[in-house]
Amino acid sequence: MTLLAKNITLSYHQYEIINNLDLEINPNEITAIIGPNGCGKSTLLRGLTGLLMPAEGEVTLDGKPLQQWSKKTLAKQIAILPQNPSAPEGLTVKQLVEHGRFAHQGLFSKPTLEDAEVVDWAMQQTSVIDYQARLFNTLSGGERQRAWIALALAQKAKILFLDEPTTFLDIGHQLEVMELLKELNQLHNIGIVMVLHDINQAGNYANRLIAMKQGSIVADGKALEIITSELMKTLFNANTKIINYQHNGHQKSYCIPVGI
């Protein structure tokens, strides 16, 4: 499975946000997109997933442009979790997650045993199974985010796209979500592509970092290779100190903002 953006131009209200961008997404790894506010990260995410059709160029999945995929078939390949989504009122966690099976069901078909099993599996993976009977709107921020991920998992998509999945969460819940995504990638071979604000989180969890500025990719590679003071200065106009350290036998780099 290959997701390929060829020469895409993405615009909102006739404003060009991204111009002539090429990108290939590896469905087996964790990719993080970083960059300053308004650089087009979220727009790129929407463009890569077919939520926003490119004005020029095309995004292809297995060689076929996204707009030629039927919505339901595409949903079995790609799941998207936008930033800060809202849920209909009065649904329990389980009822919410069951909506993830929409693409696998006909208009009149009853939920199959497989549907039920996948929903249970998704809730188990995200550890929301214990409060599946609770109303979604009574959950805390961290629990909600995991329930949303369960919904996306229930789609059984091969790549999961997330727009700032850790925003509004405290540090513990942020790490919980990141660990969950890492586990999904390593154990279930689900590709993860996410927009992240926190450079260190991106560096810690992503196999590949894509740094964007003003609608273009300015750096693309492994965290250790691309996270440098120079890049941070270019991206955020901030002075930073990069510290290299060992953690569990892995070489990591840590970026500390020191001023502007």
Added chain:
Amino acid sequence: MKTRTILRGPKTNKRFYISVFALAITLVLSLFFSQIIGAAKVNITDFYDFFMAPNESAAQKIIGNLRMPRAIIGMFVGAHFAIAGLLLQAVLRNPLADPTIFGVSSGASLAVIASIFLISAIMPTTTFLTSADIPIFYVPFIAFFGALLATFLVFWLSWEDGNVNPKRMALGGVILGSIMTSAVMAIIVGFGQAKAELAIIWMAGSLYGRSYNNLIPLLPWSFICVIATLAIIKPLSVLRFDDDIAQSMGLNVKLWRMVAILISVGFAASAVSVVGPVGFVGLIIPHLAKLLIGGQMFKLIIVSALLGALLIVLGDLIGRSILVPLEVPIGAITSLIGVPIFLIILQKSGWKLK
């Protein structure tokens, strides 16, 4: 692992069945009381005889020709308005959506009033909305056409980036609705003459003088719209999510939103064509249903229909009984009941109007 199966569904299902049972019983009781309570005296024995020993007595005529059709029509239009509101709220993700607020009802009213007065200008009659005016079978179609036209106008006003902006739709609906209501009033005042009073009662939303002749043209609309609603339960349920996430789940958002709005217009316009624009039913009933049985679409549809029917039948009964021999039109009753209930719900669920 075993606790999981215990934790799921049954509790909410039980609640659903109990609610449906209780509502059905209350509805039957209200239908019964609506036959024996009112300005003219009708006894329980008359009601019993109506089924068991039919005769030509005045009391039985009141039941057969006036109260029975009136209650049955009330039941149908109540369900119509309630489901119309439920559909509209789901697809626009706006808790304030209601056919009367979104210009649907006023579009239907304008079309009906305009065509009736146009026809009576050519062929003067003094009745209103009876078969003497126009073949009554056509009235729902005229209403549907008017409502559809209004809806398209509202869509056009709220179009943004190839999609409907729900907030602009609410605003556009309110504005267009007031313009059309003014137009209706202008027509009534200007050309109403002998019909003005009846037309104004109709505009307030009234079951006054409705007979089986009014019910029959409504039935095919009920049938088709109910079937259509049940057929789109799954897309409808997904439509309640944000556009991006709904599309990510595999839903063709634009297509299904249009379909759902069309069905909603069908429900509302056909009901308006019979009783006039009755407000607040579509607004408050879906919320009550949600409080009662939660957010699952199928359950919401069933319970909303029952609650809507109950509200109109009971509301009409109250309207007929409090100021005897005068009648308070059902539209006024639903507003009286609706506003406080709506405020309570608003308070309780702590909605923030974005």
